[in-house]
Amino acid sequence: MRILLYNPDNGVTRNFMPHLWMFLLQSLTPPDHEVVLIDGNAQPMDEAGIAQFVREQNIGLVGIGAMTRMIAKAYRMADAIRATGVPVVMGGPHVTEEFNEALGRDGGPRHADAVALGEADETWPQIVNDAALGQLKEVYEPVDAAGKEHKPPLRPYPVIPWDTIDLHQFNLVPKSVFPLLKRVGEGWGTFRIIPVESGRGCPYGCEFCTVTGFFGDSIRFRTNESVVNELLLLKARARKEKGQIAVFFIDDNFAINVKRTKSLLRDIIAAKAQVNWVAQISANLLRDEELVDLIAASGGKWVFIGMESIDPANLKDVNKGFNKPGEYATVLERLAKRNVYAITSFIFGMDNDTVGVAERTLSQVRTWPPGLPIFGLLTPLPSTPLYKRLEAAGRLTRRKHWQEFIHFAMAHTPLKMSIAEAHAEVNYGWANAYSPEAVARAVESLDDQPLGYRVNIFLARLCFRGIYFPMLGKFAWLKVVAENRRTILKLLREALFGRRPSRPKGPDERPAEVFHPDAQPAYEVGTMQALSDQATS
């Protein structure tokens, strides 16, 4: 049987990285079936397109996975596929919580023939076998013989054949600029960010988060050896292709067990398996100097930190009181000292937020070492404690907000400002941190560095913006290109005609040492430089 695994885009924004679940389930598929992957972020498709694909490619089963914000598109695509007579099984965090919706048991239309609840590592082979026999059940649940929920131990962990998998659709370098970027540094004909997990689960239970409910508070880790071997495979592929690869350790809290993380990082270093990597680690776990030393030595370049708010009252409200805003600066400086920088994530629209929260947050961000700040709105995802609290208090304004995905739109009213004011705050945050001027200055601050480093920071900034802002359609991309045309032309000129001898800079012209929205200092870019340095080493 030919199986299609499909992850939709949300029709508005774009993820820069393929989704791990597809590769994982592909590796766990019984050997007598063939699996085709389509990630809508890389290959946008509409309903007619997917129906045609399924017919022409003789697909016998389609698996669709989606986050809540992609679910409306996922359902539309599922409907189109089912209309061709091909069965659809859906899985992932949203349908796990809302399986009655997917199966049409809540009075709405049915979108899926079957749903896989929770982690599907062990149920997927069964689903495939049942589908091949035409005997799909409606619900697959990972339970043991006694009917008790069973979490995959991740030992053993399947080998994902990164050396042979077709990764064509996941190259972040647009075809049109291949020839140009091949001339840069060691070659940037390909650049891929690959998701790797080293463990699952987080016990912290932040109120807005799906993870503790979905993966459970029992933390499970792969063996160090299995993670190291996966990195070695990826590294070999990048070397063979003369391209670049970076890894995103998608664990929710990569250092949740500091002792284990240190041991993994030591093994990575010992095996020379370093690639440039990004991981999510909560600020409280970054107090450990030795851990931060090992992060830097093992290839860590960026750490994603869910700071959420600079207001302790907000943090307490969402059960994230373990975040201490007073120590954010120290943590970031500890990282920056080792050339590791942070993607600092903030949520606006919390109950203690008032108008001006974005500027108050930015004014702190400006005093910190540089990084990539990101901004979102507090969103009640299905079945989270936040959803339940707001529902019980009658505060939800759009109970099933996912059925009509609206980009950057709240589904409840915060206590101390209006929804419109919260929207304005999030826009202010992005506009100030990612304006074409801010991007240009980030690139300019690298004037002393080779072109590759500047291309690198430029692309990182655009990709980042693209995860959260509309950049899927050609028009949206053209708009971004037009806005950043001066920077693009400057980079192109240098790629084609070489570098103009630069006159020595006066002290006033040097990039600022302190981050503010309109000035990106050189040492931020040093990180990106290191990112490109090590990718194929």
Ligand code: B12
């Ligand atoms: C990596 C990641 C991202 C990446 C992008 C996704 C990617 N390309 O991988 C980035 C950083 C860009 C990102 C962004 C966001 N993310 Co995110 N992300 C994750 C993260 C940390 C890991 C995902 C992962 O690979 N997990 C490991 C795999 C193995 O697990 P899995 O995907 O759940 O798959 C298993 C099962 O669900 C099931 N399954 C999944 N799909 C399917 C399909 C079929 C057919 C079957 C049978 C089974 C099945 O089988 C798999 C194996 O067991 C998760 C948290 C987590 N630990 O999962 C959050 C998570 C998915 N993200 C989440 C959110 C909310 C977001 C943002 C909206 C955050 C924000 N406020 O800005 C943005 C949205 C971006 C966008 N443009 O849409 C939520 C989603 C909750 C929900 N109900 O939708 C999660 C769960 C985290 C959370 N805090 O709750 N994210």
Ligand code: SF4
């Ligand atoms: S620390 Fe991160 S992964 Fe863990 S519950 Fe909180 S937000 Fe979720």
